[in-house]
Amino acid sequence: MVREGDLMKKVAILGATGLVGQRFIQLLSNHPFFEISVLAASDNSAGKRYSQIVQWHLDTPMPDKVGQMEVQRCEPNFDCDYVFSALPSDIAGPIEDEFVKSGYTVFSNAASHRMDEDVPLMIAEVNLDHLNLIDHQKTSGKIITNPNCSTIGLVMALKPIMDRFGVEQVHVVTMQAISGAGYPGVASLDILDNVIPYIKNEEEKIMTESKKILGKFKADHIDFADFDIQAQCNRVPVQDGHMLSVFVETIQKTCVEEIIESLERFCPLKGMNLPTAPDRPLIYLSEQRSPQPKLHRNLANGMSVSVGRLVQISQKRFRFVALVHNTIRGAAGCAILNGEVYESLMER
Numbered sequence: 001m002v003r004e005g006d007l008m009k010k011v012a013i014l015g016a017t018g019l020v021g022q023r024f025i026q027l028l029s030n031h032p033f034f035e036i037s038v039l040a041a042s043d044n045s046a047g048k049r050y051s052q053i054v055q056w057h058l059d060t061p062m063p064d065k066v067g068q069m070e071v072q073r074c075e076p077n078f079d080c081d082y083v084f085s086a087l088p089s090d091i092a093g094p095i096e097d098e099f100v101k102s103g104y105t106v107f108s109n110a111a112s113h114r115m116d117e118d119v120p121l122m123i124a125e126v127n128l129d130h131l132n133l134i135d136h137q138k139t140s141g142k143i144i145t146n147p148n149c150s151t152i153g154l155v156m157a158l159k160p161i162m163d164r165f166g167v168e169q170v171h172v173v174t175m176q177a178i179s180g181a182g183y184p185g186v187a188s189l190d191i192l193d194n195v196i197p198y199i200k201n202e203e204e205k206i207m208t209e210s211k212k213i214l215g216k217f218k219a220d221h222i223d224f225a226d227f228d229i230q231a232q233c234n235r236v237p238v239q240d241g242h243m244l245s246v247f248v249e250t251i252q253k254t255c256v257e258e259i260i261e262s263l264e265r266f267c268p269l270k271g272m273n274l275p276t277a278p279d280r281p282l283i284y285l286s287e288q289r290s291p292q293p294k295l296h297r298n299l300a301n302g303m304s305v306s307v308g309r310l311v312q313i314s315q316k317r318f319r320f321v322a323l324v325h326n327t328i329r330g331a332a333g334c335a336i337l338n339g340e341v342y343e344s345l346m347e348r
């Protein structure tokens, strides 16, 4: 499966020194068909050796080759085939626009372009058909975004339920890890021994992005899904892994067994041989105390969403808990998988 020489695609990482940027580096080192050719960050970091300026936060060592690379400015003059963006949302928009105008294909984690009408907001297993929106982008390059980290966990769990039973309404309460705020993120005095019941813009993102992702592709736009959704977001003192307590009302009557069967069978990318795609995107854990961030966030290298505590309230009303690794499936891993799908479709 490993490609050789010219068949390898060169990729640049924007925001390479941040928490999501570091995940990109971790997941892309030894990738069978992407190789890192450029690391870019702010002007403060540009011109310096990566190992000199990064605060490395991952529990695997920084790859030697990456540590030696000189960090570049985020300017569209890179020698690369694809750009992965992990820039802060408040500055990503214009920088990503410059890359797209200059002919680069950008896979972005930032919120700036997620809700643009001609931009796919994509989770490869959930709405691959939305990729067709790029045909309506008038630039020589293209942009494909991935959703907010909590939204990814929620939507992945809802997708098989929606396809089989329909969804009338959803209420989600999140317990989000501190790494979700980037580095240095939340001050330790604010979060230790504490829960903060507010994360700026997070509730709005979950409520709007979910309807776009679960909406229907209609030639040049998405018809947003029509269900009621409420979200309440909390920051909790967990390092990685966002937990979601979900209430869902289905349109058709169903039962716990049928829902678990739908979650476990969910594997739309089967047969595509994509290196980052997990065999089981959704894993149902029947043990009462599951899922837990510490124990389950790294299932399938952090690419599976784990679901547990599914309880039937009435014929159409259920509650469950879902867990998503926020910097892997919720960010870098989702973007890389989108890149793999795109690359394999381009090849055909």
Ligand SMILES: NC(=O)c1ccc[n+]([C@@H]2O[C@H](COP(=O)([O-])OP(=O)(O)OC[C@H]3O[C@@H](n4cnc5c(N)ncnc54)[C@H](OP(=O)(O)O)[C@@H]3O)[C@@H](O)[C@H]2O)c1
Pocket (backbone or CB within 6 Å): 014, 015, 016, 017, 018, 019, 020, 021, 040, 041, 042, 043, 044, 045, 046, 074, 085, 086, 087, 088, 089, 091, 092, 109, 110, 111, 147, 148, 149, 179, 180, 181, 182, 183, 184, 326, 327, 330, 331
């Ligand atoms: N953390 C998560 O769990 C998560 C999940 C999903 C999506 N996201 C999204 O992913 C993006 C990155 O998040 P993060 O958590 O990795 O943030 P972060 O740790 O704060 O990292 C930000 C990165 O952006 C660079 N940067 C800052 N200002 C810049 C500028 N003016 N020009 C160029 N580069 C600049 C920083 O470089 P310097 O080191 O040089 O300042 C750093 O590399 C955000 O849009 C975030 O919303 C994050």
